[in-house]
Amino acid sequence: MSTPPDARTEILRRVRAAQPSSSAPVPRDYAADDGPAGVALVDLLVDRLEDYKATVRRCAAASLPATVASLLTGVPSVAVPPGLPAEWLSAYPGTVSRDEADALTVADLDAPGVAVVTGCAVAVAQTGTLILDASPDQGRRLLTLVPDHHICVVHTSQIVERLPAALRRLPDPTRPLTMISGPSATSDIELNRVEGVHGPRRLDVVIVA
Amino acid sequence: MSGTGNIVTPLPFPTLARRELGDQQLRHNLRKATHTIRDKRLRVVGEVPDWEQLRMAGAAIKDDVLARLPSLLEQFEAAATAAGATVHWARDAAEACAVVADLVLATGTAEVVKVKSMATQEIGLNEALEAVGIHAVETDLAELIVQLADDTPSHILVPAIHYNRTQIRDIFLERMPGVDASSLTDDPPALAEAARRHLRARFLSTKVGISGANFAIADTGTLTVVESEGNGRMCLTLPETLISVVGIEKLLPTFADLEVFLQLLPRSSTGERMNPYTSLWTGVTPGDGPQTVHIVLVDNGRTDTLADPVGRQALRCIRCSACLNVCPVYERVGGHAYGSVYPGPIGAILSPQMSGEGANRTLPYASTLCGACFDACPVRIDIPQVLVHLRQSGVDASRGRPSAERTAMRTMSYVMRDRRRYAAALRAARRGAAPLRLVAGRRGALRRLPWPLSAWTSVRDAPLPPKQTFREWWTREHSS
Ligand code: SF4
Numbered sequence: 288m289s290t291p292p293d294a295r296t297e298i299l300r301r302v303r304a305a306q307p308s309s310s311a312p313v314p315r316d317y318a319a320d321d322g323p324a325g326v327a328l329v330d331l332l333v334d335r336l337e338d339y340k341a342t343v344r345r346c347a348a349a350s351l352p353a354t355v356a357s358l359l360t361g362v363p364s365v366a367v368p369p370g371l372p373a374e375w376l377s378a379y380p381g382t383v384s385r386d387e388a389d390a391l392t393v394a395d396l397d398a399p400g401v402a403v404v405t406g407c408a409v410a411v412a413q414t415g416t417l418i419l420d421a422s423p424d425q426g427r428r429l430l431t432l433v434p435d436h437h438i439c440v441v442h443t444s445q446i447v448e449r450l451p452a453a454l455r456r457l458p459d460p461t462r463p464l465t466m467i468s469g470p471s472a473t474s475d476i477e478l479n480r481v482e483g484v485h486g487p488r489r490l491d492v493v494i495v496a
Numbered sequence: 497m498s499g500t501g502n503i504v505t506p507l508p509f510p511t512l513a514r515r516e517l518g519d520q521q522l523r524h525n526l527r528k529a530t531h532t533i534r535d536k537r538l539r540v541v542g543e544v545p546d547w548e549q550l551r552m553a554g555a556a557i558k559d560d561v562l563a564r565l566p567s568l569l570e571q572f573e574a575a576a577t578a579a580g581a582t583v584h585w586a587r588d589a590a591e592a593c594a595v596v597a598d599l600v601l602a603t604g605t606a607e608v609v610k611v612k613s614m615a616t617q618e619i620g621l622n623e624a625l626e627a628v629g630i631h632a633v634e635t636d637l638a639e640l641i642v643q644l645a646d647d648t649p650s651h652i653l654v655p656a657i658h659y660n661r662t663q664i665r666d667i668f669l670e671r672m673p674g675v676d677a678s679s680l681t682d683d684p685p686a687l688a689e690a691a692r693r694h695l696r697a698r699f700l701s702t703k704v705g706i707s708g709a710n711f712a713i714a715d716t717g718t719l720t721v722v723e724s725e726g727n728g729r730m731c732l733t734l735p736e737t738l739i740s741v742v743g744i745e746k747l748l749p750t751f752a753d754l755e756v757f758l759q760l761l762p763r764s765s766t767g768e769r770m771n772p773y774t775s776l777w778t779g780v781t782p783g784d785g786p787q788t789v790h791i792v793l794v795d796n797g798r799t800d801t802l803a804d805p806v807g808r809q810a811l812r813c814i815r816c817s818a819c820l821n822v823c824p825v826y827e828r829v830g831g832h833a834y835g836s837v838y839p840g841p842i843g844a845i846l847s848p849q850m851s852g853e854g855a856n857r858t859l860p861y862a863s864t865l866c867g868a869c870f871d872a873c874p875v876r877i878d879i880p881q882v883l884v885h886l887r888q889s890g891v892d893a894s895r896g897r898p899s900a901e902r903t904a905m906r907t908m909s910y911v912m913r914d915r916r917r918y919a920a921a922l923r924a925a926r927r928g929a930a931p932l933r934l935v936a937g938r939r940g941a942l943r944r945l946p947w948p949l950s951a952w953t954s955v956r957d958a959p960l961p962p963k964q965t966f967r968e969w970w971t972r973e974h975s976s
């Protein structure tokens with residue numbers, strides 16, 4: 288089933304024969320570090336998230352359960368990753384299905400009206416991007432893909448200004464990573480941005496102080 | 497070995513261009529689309545104070561990749577293999593298609609879901625799979641439109657840029673199985689909803705996904721797909737088997753290098769600060785996503801391109817399509833005139849280098865050398881320089897046989913020797929173009945340009961020059 292070894296050998300030989308120029312140092316004069324953190328960072332993140340049509344709620348830690356519950360009004364059933372803190376859903380009256388030992392199937396997640404609640408690894412204010420790295424409070428990739436409604440909880444300590452700082456915060460880049468900037472969208476029809484094609488059509492972000 | 501597949505134009509550029517110029521609807525759609533993305537791009541690039549520094553870093557990182565390609569390829573292979581992926585190598589399009597077809601056949605499935613990928617279009621994968629009884633379902637909305645219409649893409653980023661909403665509705669009504677004709681309007685959200693319904697069951701049940709990759713990270717063995725709709729996530733996450741076709745130039749040395757490219761790419765391509773979804777995966781993750789992961793590394797003319805010290809910078813390309821959207825020639829003739837999956841300015845330098853064959857040698861003439869593509873390029877590929885170089889080598893190849901190309905080249909290289917003289921010539925061309933716009937009529941092409949460009953137009957139609965070059969516009973905008 289594998290490729291005949293000579294394709295590999297020949298390509299590598301041809302690359303060597305092409306004698307590419309010698310390697311030069313890369314100028315890294317771009318802004319690799321964040322400016323000072325602060326309230327402005329949260330405001331920037333909110334602005335960027337809303338610009339890309341996510342709904343944003345801000346709350347204190349104590350009112351997180353109530354905020355999540357209010358976003359889930361009318362939602363009969365919620366899927367959560369195995370490590371999501373139980374208290375986040377303590378004010379939600381519906382059914383909570385925990386993806387323990389990969390228990391949830393695609394069909395479960397595709398059922399009408401299912402929402403998913405997760406945390407995130409880090410958020411990038413400048414671009415309105417949430418990065419998920421499959422940690423226990425974020426779970427498998429399909430959890431945040433198949434349901435039509437994703438609620439993502441971001442703590443202010445997880446917000447950075449720029450992408451370089453965000454990538455450096457990830458503990459293990461070889462975990463499956465998903466960067467999310469607004470709900471799914473297409474610009475394929477006359478370049479109008481239309482929200483909601485295959486990914487979740489509703490993205491709610493809760494920012495916890 | 498030269499590259500093969502959908503990078504060889506069947507007819508010379510001037511022939512195809514003349515045909516496309518007759519299509520008014522196409523030109524109208526193209527103008528609207530390219531101008532829209534162009535404006536969006538300028539807005540979001542303007543938000544980034546260190547944009548020029550990012551471009552410099554992006555170009556240098558890619559040059560470093562090309563300089564260390566053998567060891568980086570081996571490093572990538574080792575890291576991806578250690579993470580559970582199987583790495584295959586393919587010298588040309590046919591070999592790459594055969595590798596993928598064998599892998600799919602071994603799973604026993606007759607249908608695969610695909611996320612838009614230039615590499616798979618380049619090698620003609622869909623046709624090759626069809627030939628062995630495997631149906632490849634394109635899941636990107638624009639690719640789906642093009643596939644339903646039995647057409648080929650006309651733009652790297654927005655392949656259905658040449659259709660307007662009414663045309664798209666008509667295609668869906670006629671070709672999309674089970675579409676609800678009574679409720680389908682030409683409202684973009686309604687069309688997107690129809691596509692979502694059409695593809696959902698396939699995503700949830702298909703066993704094999706096929707993708708390309710925007711970046712392959714040598715130190716971790718990670719692949720990256722940048723997308724908007726979520727169809728990419730579906731294809732990368734739900735199938736049991738994932739096969740990714742990756743050009744050997746797609747490498748980045750380290751994971752940290754993404755901090756440059758994930759800033760450059762979205763702003764340059766869709767004109768967004770960040771695209772809705774970016775997925776990164778490294779081999780197999782137990783319990784999460786495909787449990788069988790294959791990566792096919794493809795040469796297909798890339799090593800030929802690498803061997804040319806001037807031309808190799810084309811391999812920096814990250815397929816953002818910014819150069820298409822600013823190109824006055826592309827805007828008028830559209831993607832199909834280039835006869836290759838790589839259209840526009842990048843196509844004019846990439847296709848002839850990857851496959852030096854026949855009609856591809858006319859592609860380096862598909863340009864006014866106005867320089868807008870270089871200004872827009874996030875990895876600073878000096879496309880005009882490579883165009884001139886390729887024209888020159890085309891002439892060298894036919895030395896002793898005075899050719900039309902040779903005459904044209906002489907003029908263009910004379911013009912290019914001095915930037916000010918060139919700018920003056922282009923301005924003169926545009927002044928001359930005002931009355932000529934009327935006589936050129938629907939062909940939109942000029943019969944003659946003022947000297948010294950006249951030696952070029954005497955052998956072929958030149959596209960109408962833009963009212964002002966990007967360079968002039970930029971200078972004016974930024975001097976006030
Ligand atoms: S040549 Fe530059 S501008 Fe054109 S598609 Fe490639 S990276 Fe983008």
